Amino acid sequence: MRLCVATWNINSVRLRLDLLGRLVAEQAPDIVCLQETKCPDDKFPLRAIAEMGYPHAALNGQKGWHGVAMLSKLPFESIERRAFCNKNDCRHVAVTLGAAAGLDSPVELHGFYIPAGGDEPDPDANPKFAHKLDFLDELAACDRLAAQGRSGRAILVGDLNVAPLEHDVWSHKQLLNVVSHTPVEVDKLTAWQAAGGWVDVMRRQVPADEKLYTWWSYRAADWTVSNRGRRLDHVWASAPLAPGFVAMSVLTEARSWPRPSDHVPVLATFDL
DNA sequence: ATGGTGGAGTATCCA
Numbered sequence: 001m002r003l004c005v006a007t008w009n010i011n012s013v014r015l016r017l018d019l020l021g022r023l024v025a026e027q028a029p030d031i032v033c034l035q036e037t038k039c040p041d042d043k044f045p046l047r048a049i050a051e052m053g054y055p056h057a058a059l060n061g062q063k064g065w066h067g068v069a070m071l072s073k074l075p076f077e078s079i080e081r082r083a084f085c086n087k088n089d090c091r092h093v094a095v096t097l098g099a100a101a102g103l104d105s106p107v108e109l110h111g112f113y114i115p116a117g118g119d120e121p122d123p124d125a126n127p128k129f130a131h132k133l134d135f136l137d138e139l140a141a142c143d144r145l146a147a148q149g150r151s152g153r154a155i156l157v158g159d160l161n162v163a164p165l166e167h168d169v170w171s172h173k174q175l176l177n178v179v180s181h182t183p184v185e186v187d188k189l190t191a192w193q194a195a196g197g198w199v200d201v202m203r204r205q206v207p208a209d210e211k212l213y214t215w216w217s218y219r220a221a222d223w224t225v226s227n228r229g230r231r232l233d234h235v236w237a238s239a240p241l242a243p244g245f246v247a248m249s250v251l252t253e254a255r256s257w258p259r260p261s262d263h264v265p266v267l268a269t270f271d272l
Numbered sequence: 273a274t275g276g277t278g279g280a281g282t283a284t285c286c287a
Contacts, residue, residue, distance in 0.1 A: 011287085012279055036287080038280065064280055065287085116287055128286090161287095218277040218287090262278080262287080 001102050002246070003270050004029040005109065007157035007233055009215075009263035013037040013069065017045055019257055023265055024052050027251070030073050035113035035159040035263075037067035044069065060093040068093045068111050068158070074101035085134050091115070107241070107272055108148055112158035114139075117179045129179060132161070136188035140195045149196025154238040155270065156198060159263060161232050162189040165203070167211050168231035180230055199242040201235050201268060202250075215263045216255055223255055235268040244271040 006029035010016050013034060024032065032054065037044070041059040049057065054071040058079040061067035067090045070076075077098040084091065091113045098106040115135055118128030139145065148154040164186045166172040175181040193200065206212045213229025220226050237245055248268040255264050 015279070036279090065285080118286090219275075221276080259278095 001272055003031070003097075003107075003272050004267060005031050005033065005155060005157060005235070005270070006265050006267045007033040007035075007111065007159075007235060008265035009035040009113070009159040009233060009261060011036050011038070011261040011263070013039050013067075014043070014045060016259065016261060017048060019254070019260070020049070021052055022257065023251070023254070024054065027265070027267055028053075029267055031109065032071045033109070033111040033157050034069045034071070035067070035111070036065070037061050037069050038065055039067055058093050058095050060090040062088070062090045066090045066113060068113050070095055070109065070111055076101075077106065084138050085131060087131075089115075091135075103272055105153060108152060108154040110145070110148075110154065110156040110158075112139075112156065112160060114159065114161045116161050117185070119179060121177055121179045121182045121184075132179075132185060133188060136162075136185065136192055140188065140192035146196040149193075149198040149236070149238045151240065152238050153241050153272070155241060155268075156236040156238075157234065157266075157268075159232055160189060160234045162186060163230040163232055164189050165208055165231070167209060168213070170211070170213070170226075170228040170230070175230075180232060193236065197239045198236040199239060199245075201237050201242065201245045202231070202248050202266065204242070204245055205248050212250065213252075214250055214266055218262050233263055233266050235266055237270070241270060241272070245269075246271055 056072040117132035120126035123130035214233035216223035246269040
């Protein structure tokens with residue numbers, strides 16, 4: 001079967017419920033993975049989302065900030081939530097799709113919201129950056145994620161808050177000391193990806209020497225003029241699933257929707 | 273040279 005997965009840092013699901021409706025009306029992905037829902041699970045607008053055609057949900061939310069969710073046309077076999085760095089932050093949710101979703105063989109789907117890391121790229125001076133680096137180390141050491149990437153059937157998406165490649169940012173030189181593109185965090189993200197044998201499918205489609213962004217700061221007067229973007233949002237496939245990657249699209253125009261998120265949705269289609 | 277914006281929840285923290 002063909003599966004379309006969307007990933008989007010929506011920056012408050014309640015404030016932008018209409019934009020979620022627009023995304024699913026226009027693109028009709030089978031599953032939407034959200035980050036920064038900023039919504040406790042008991043306040044999540046499940047009814048409105050079910051009416052949009054997504055009756056199945058996997059939530060991991062908290063009050064005020066962070067929070068991830070998966071909204072689906074297809075039923076899940078199971079739902080899992082993991083905590084990292086001995087914190088209660090809601091930054092991960094995973095589901096298994098199986099026979100009930102029409103799959104002959106199960107597929108795991110992971111959604112992550114990796115810590116942004118604050119402003120100062122020095123783990124001694126900035127605890128948030130230290131947390132980000134620890135989080136990436138913990139992911140790289142996660143045996144099950146590694147096993148899934150190498151030999152399992154798995155897809156991993158989310159706001160990873162790292163732009164690893166030179167052309168994942170508007171200026172490699174000017175961002176080398178800016179959190180999201182510093183060598184230390186890029187190395188850790190890449191080490192995690194390699195440990196799991198994960199394939200960066202967005203870059204399967206768009207060559208590494210072409211610019212590719214999914215985020216533009218709110219702090220630009222006109223994001224289209226300066227176009228100072230970064231690729232913070234990612235879609236990875238496990239090695240066995242990578243040959244089934246069909247296509248992806250970055251919904252850049254969503255950055256100009258009314259009251260937009262600073263991230264835009266990324267959609268990826270797989271033959272499973 | 274360094275501030276700019278936006279969301280949550282109502283002072284500031286977080287991005």
